Amino acid sequence: MIVLGDVTGAETGAGGSVRLPGRGAQAALLAATFMGILDVLIVNVAAPSIQRDLRAGFSDIQLVISAYVLAYAVGLTTGGRLGGAYGHKRVFVTGLLAFAAMSTACAAAPNVDVLVVLRIGQGLAAALMLPQVLALIQTVFPPEERPRALAGYGATLGLGAIAGQLLGGLLLDLDVLGLGWRSVFLVNVPVGLVAAAGAAVLLPASRPGPRQRLDVPGLLLTALAMTLLVYPLIRGQASGWPPWIWPSFAGSVLALAALWRVERRCAEAGGSPLVRPALLRKRGFSLGLAVVVAFYSGNYGLFLLLAYVFQEGMHLSPLGSGTAFLPLGVGFAAASMAGRKLVARHGENVLVAGAGAMAAGYLVLIVTLLPGPASTAPLAALAMAPALLVAGAGGGLVAAPLVGSILATVPAEDAGAGSAVLLTVNQAAISLGVAVFGTLFVALLGADPQDAAASMPVTDFTEALIGCSWLLVALAVVTGLLIRRLPRRAR
Secondary structure, three states: OOOOOOOHHHHHOOOOOOOOOOHHHHHHHHHHHHHHHHHHHHHHHHHHHHHHHOOOOHHHHHHHHHHHHHHHHHHHHHHHHHHHHHOHHHHHHHHHHHHHHHHHHHHOOOOHHHHHHHHHHHHHHHHHHOHHHHHHHHHHOOOOOHHHHHHHHHHHHHHHHHHHHHHHHHHHHHOHHHOHHHHHHHOHHHHHHHHHHHHHHHOOOOOOOOOOOOOHHHHHHHHHHHHHHHHHHHHHHHOOOOOOHHHHHHHHHHHHHHHHHHHHHHHHOOOOOOOOHHHHOOHHHHHHHHHHHHHHHHHHHHHHHHHHHHHHHOOOOHHHHHHHOHHHHHHHHHHHHHHHHHHHHHOOHHHHHHHHHHHHHHHHHHHHHOOOOOOOHHHHHHHHHHHHHHHHHHHHHHHHHHHHHHHOOOOHHHHHHHHHHHHHHHHHHHHHHHHHHHHHHHHHHOOOHHHHHOOOOHHHHHHHHHHHHHHHHHHHHHHHHHHHHOOOOOO
């Protein structure tokens, strides 16, 4: 699942607590949170419809999804710093309006290339909007009201995880005003405008903190490194792995090396680098980053595959596809809400158990699909439900306490910078997962999923999913092993 906030506001020194009217202001913040997670998951269920209507290839759809996530990842830390420098409320409202505007533009995209560019803009708008949510909860709500606001934030993430698939399927099935997939973007517009108006009226102005120089070289090198890694992974399969792929991978490595050098010099000069090199030298934190990559790349890679297996392989309607996702989302949301309390009682063994449950769920999925799906598509999707429920619950047990467990390995004064790095790597891992699993799925299927839908039986789709599920099992096992190597957190 995508994580939609950071604590960089604490690092930038925003103003003190102010008592609020409460529920109206909280609703505006949670509306933005809901839109952020909804806009990732709702596009998944709409992906086959977008591909068909815009006459795009599967790799184009991977770019539509990855462009948003990568742009958000690159802009995340900068968005948090802008909130601290210019006031979290001001940047939050600006981000909301920009997000609504970019959503409108996405809905009007005439072709897939324009849609990819607009999704980059939408991701950058999210990078302005979403980092302010937790910062505003911490800085404008009085201490006695923060637990309620934070509980609402967590519940909104869980609700968005479930609602994204169902709402997307419902909008596509209803085909409101003949808009088709475009309605999944337009749904953001009224929500964004109402939330912006509510925030402007109900949130008190947050005092700007000291302005830090933005790390533009670090920002550009981060974007370059991520793009040169993810783009060739997505385009390589469709293009027959042309020669330019390998220089791109090499360029990504060189960009990362240059980023390390630039950030080290920035830190030595007393500046504010995007990534503090000292953090990466801490064994617990660097191991934690590896956990994040293994966990989120597999976790999110599955979503895109299931949308195509359900809709193109099993020929379910978008609403039927969204319903088939329910066990995964319900398991994840329920376990996420229980995860933090379980970790407080039983420690990091809960995370290891969660990784084990994920691996077990994927193994059950493989066994379920091995003999071939049931005689009808609805029965095939129903047969997958127990495996998806177990895998989702395992993912929820890992996701909820993961960031806190990793941050417990670094000094308290580095928590803000550490959370920003973790959440940036989180988004990069999601984009990497979309690229790797999408490429593997097409390779195993032997054709673009939409081309295969008319000529291949559903067993070809499920066999390709089985092949990808073995990689999911491996990543879940790696996640558990890496978690066991994390230093024990302070009690």
